[in-house]
Structure formats: structure tokens, C-alpha cells
Amino acid sequence: MEAIPIEFDSKKFQEDLISWFAEEKRDLPWRRTADPYQIWISEIMLQQTRVDTVIPYYKRFVEKFPTLNDLANAEEEVLLKQWEGLGYYSRARNLQAGVKEVAEKYNGIVPSTRKEISSLKGVGPYTAGAVLSIAYGVPEHAVDGNVMRVLSRILLVEEDIAKPKTRKTFEDAVMEIISHENPSFFNQGLMELGALICTPTSPKCLLCPVREQCGAFHEGRQHELPVKTKAKKSKELHYAMLAIRSGETVLMEKRPESGLLANMWQFPMVEMGGAVLPEGLDEHLSENFKGTVENTEQITSFKHVFSHLTWNVDGFIAQGDGLTVPSHMKWVTAEELELLPVAGPVRKMKEALRQRGDV
DNA sequence: CATCCGTGGGC
DNA sequence: TGCCCAAGGAT
Incomplete structure (x- = not known):
């Protein structure tokens, strides 16, 4: 199976995407730090949660727990109180469990290999790649909903993104086209593009920096992708x-x-x-x-x-x-x-x- | 792999 | 109003 069209110009795509991100990226609190611990916190909070919702929580959280050890030593009830209203509360407990493991097993240094960081509680394939690429500049995939939507349109991938198996298709695709010079901006650029331009309902294709290389734009099919089956009622x-x-x-x-x-x-x-x-x-x-x-x-x-x-x-x-x-x-x-x-x-x-x- | 696990905003 | 959605992970 070949997800990447043979004529796809990865180099040009990287340059267009990264230049756009450098110019247009939002000024977000977690983009003002290089601390892997704080970047890790932001990635956990951003799971299934909107940027505007996360901002005040992130600010309060890093003020309350500025260092990895501060969080490792916090009372669970204090931690959960900080998380109150954010939802998915197991994220907070898993984050603390992961932080404690880093404190004890890694001397307080967030590990920089996929194998090690993935072993931490609450760190899945996406979060591992996000922290590795953003905090350490490691060229690893970080495939979230944005990336699947954006790449399904650009590469005309018709697989159902609601199926777990589909994620691997996009992970493989990212590893083929990711910039090794700036994997951080590449991954963040894909996500920022999904958040600001390549949105679910009304993508702003005429403002898109990579529309020239977008299969869906060329075929006028941006509203048909991605394919996503619906969840059942509650x-x-x-x-x-x-x-x-x-x-x-x-x-x-x-x-x-x-x-x-x-x-x-x-x-x-x-x-x-x-x-x-x-x-x-x-x-x-x-x-x-x-x-x-x-x-x-x-x-x-x-x-x-x-x-x-x-x-x-x-x-x-x-x-x-x-x-x-x-x-x-x-x-x-x-x-x-x-x-x-x-x-x-x-x-x-x-x-x-x-x-x-x-x- | 399917289900569980929160919340608030947009249309 | 009801439904979809948002930088997913654990089981």
C-alpha cells in the first residue's frame, strides 16, 4: 500500500508548512517554554480538549506545580482540584504517576526515546511523538485528529479515521514526509493547519499554504474527507x-x-x-x-x-x-x-x- | 478492537 | 435542540 503519491514533493511541503507555521502560529503559553515537563503537561491537557479551554488551566497548573518534583510530591486531592472542570480526570492521576516515575527512575529528566517515554502512564503514541518532537527535536510522528484530517485531504486517504487501525497509515505517512531539520515545527504546523485552516466543516482552502499539493483541493473533495463513522448514542x-x-x-x-x-x-x-x-x-x-x-x-x-x-x-x-x-x-x-x-x-x-x- | 472516560462551544 | 467536535489513552 502506497499512501504517498509518487510525485509528492516532501521538501517543498515541509518548507511551505514550516514557513507558514513560523509566520502564523498562535502565541500560546506552552509555546513560551522549552521545559519538557511543562510541554508534557500541555499535551496531556490538550487531549480531546480545546485550546481556549486549556489556557487558563495550564497557567494555573504550572504556577502551582512549576517543576516536575512539585507535581510528583503533590497531594492527589490538590492535584484533582486544579484539574476540576477540565474533564477526563484520569489524565491528571496518570500524569502524576508518570511524573513520579520520571523523578525516581530517570533522575527527574523526561526521557527522550519513544520506547522510554511511551512506557510512562498516560503517554500514548501521540503524546510520545509530540513531546519528543517539540521538546527534544526528535523526528517522530505525532498523529492526532488534526493530522489525520489534514493528511487525509492532502493525500486522499479514504480509510475511516474512527478505526484504530487507520492511525498507523498516517504514522507511516508522517515518517516519510517529516522534516528532519525541524520536526517540531513540522508536527505543530500540521496541527495548527488543522485548527486554523483545514477545519472539519468549512476549510479555508484559499488561505492554505499547501493547497498546491493537496489532493482533495485539486479534486474539490475537501468536504468529503476525512471519512469518519459515527459513534453510537449514549x-x-x-x-x-x-x-x-x-x-x-x-x-x-x-x-x-x-x-x-x-x-x-x-x-x-x-x-x-x-x-x-x-x-x-x-x-x-x-x-x-x-x-x-x-x-x-x-x-x-x-x-x-x-x-x-x-x-x-x-x-x-x-x-x-x-x-x-x-x-x-x-x-x-x-x-x-x-x-x-x-x-x-x-x-x-x-x-x-x-x-x-x-x- | 470496542468501550469507557468530561466538558463546553459551535451550528 | 441535538449532534458534532477538540493536540487520546487505558482496558
Whole structure:
């Protein structure tokens, strides 16, 4: 299989792409550092996440954990609090695990070979190539969604980019055409092109620095590529979420250490069979919490959409004096609540409480 | 390989 | 409004 057209001029492509990137690249915070550790952080945060979303998180994060050792020694709860709102929270825990391994096994120096850096937690094929090329100038592929979209158009690749197997086609292609003089600008140029010019819906081909060598542009097929199959629809779940209060404190529980929103905190939740509120909620809760939950009052109702499922949440306040609670729960003051890392649905509940003046 | 794992913005 | 999307990785 030959992905690269025989007449493709790699040298000219490299020059056009790199010159354009040098001229037009955005001034982003992680482009102002040469520290492999900080570049690594940016690449993790940018996974499946928009640049505009990442910028403030990245700035706060490197200010809080300026060096690799600062992050290696951080409390997980502090780390997750910094990550709150970014999503895909396992990224944060995997990043710290990887950083700890670099601190212990590599004397604090981020390794510069694909084999070694790929062995770190949370570092896959893309991130490995990105850090290697950007931080160390190593000519390695860094194939993300942008690169697959851009190259599928330029090289007229018709394979389904939703299939894992397809990535290798593009990795091979990049290794054939990558600049060995400036692999950093080459890889970043491909991604920047995908972000600014060769966009999914309305590519700005007349502004493209490499349209002369683009197969899709020549054939007027830029809107047909890439080929990408659709994901299946998500499932729906219904929960009652409870702000159970006693005195000046509210009851919180820590989620399991694996799975959805692992190790994040939440108001205790009860799964409901259907969309209808169950009768006798207080009694059900009182059994659940080994004590009396009373004066339950609904204060909000909302939907929270995750990538693969949807929560329909009814939010309640209740009184829970004298409850005996399991070890993964604890009573916290309003001040302590603000230090706990919580995800989207809990933030919506907190907002509902705030509007009532309850927290 | 298919599924799991968040969030907010754009159309 | 519903769907797609964004610098993916682990299992």
C-alpha cells in the first residue's frame, strides 16, 4: 500500500508548512517554554480538549506545580482540584504517576526515546511523538485528529479515521514526509493547519499554504474527507442527589478509585429506576444511611451529558442529624467543601444551593 | 478492537 | 435542540 503519491514533493511541503507555521502560529503559553515537563503537561491537557479551554488551566497548573518534583510530591486531592472542570480526570492521576516515575527512575529528566517515554502512564503514541518532537527535536510522528484530517485531504486517504487501525497509515505517512531539520515545527504546523485552516466543516482552502499539493483541493473533495463513522448514542440514568445537612455541615462522599469521575467528591446520590421520583424517598434514604433523613425538599433538576452517558439529576436538600455514615463519606463545612474536587453535576448542584443562599 | 472516560462551544 | 467536535489513552 502506497499512501504517498509518487510525485509528492516532501521538501517543498515541509518548507511551505514550516514557513507558514513560523509566520502564523498562535502565541500560546506552552509555546513560551522549552521545559519538557511543562510541554508534557500541555499535551496531556490538550487531549480531546480545546485550546481556549486549556489556557487558563495550564497557567494555573504550572504556577502551582512549576517543576516536575512539585507535581510528583503533590497531594492527589490538590492535584484533582486544579484539574476540576477540565474533564477526563484520569489524565491528571496518570500524569502524576508518570511524573513520579520520571523523578525516581530517570533522575527527574523526561526521557527522550519513544520506547522510554511511551512506557510512562498516560503517554500514548501521540503524546510520545509530540513531546519528543517539540521538546527534544526528535523526528517522530505525532498523529492526532488534526493530522489525520489534514493528511487525509492532502493525500486522499479514504480509510475511516474512527478505526484504530487507520492511525498507523498516517504514522507511516508522517515518517516519510517529516522534516528532519525541524520536526517540531513540522508536527505543530500540521496541527495548527488543522485548527486554523483545514477545519472539519468549512476549510479555508484559499488561505492554505499547501493547497498546491493537496489532493482533495485539486479534486474539490475537501468536504468529503476525512471519512469518519459515527459513534453510537449514549444511555440515560436517573439519580436523586442529596445535600444532607447537620448543623453547619453537609455530607459528602468520595467516588470509587476507578471508573467514571474516579476519586472525585459528590453529594450522596441514589439511583432511581425511572424518571419519576420514588414515593417514600425519606424512608429509602434512612435505610441507606442508617439513621433518619427527613424534611426532604427538591431544589433543582438538571441533565448532565457525558461523552457516553447522560445523568438526569433531581437535587434535594434534607436534614440528617445523627446519621451513621460509611467511611467514604464525611461531614464538611462550607469552607472545606470548596477544597474538595468535584465534577460537573456536583458543580450544578452547588450552584443551585448557592442561589438559595444555602451554602 | 470496542468501550469507557468530561466538558463546553459551535451550528 | 441535538449532534458534532477538540493536540487520546487505558482496558
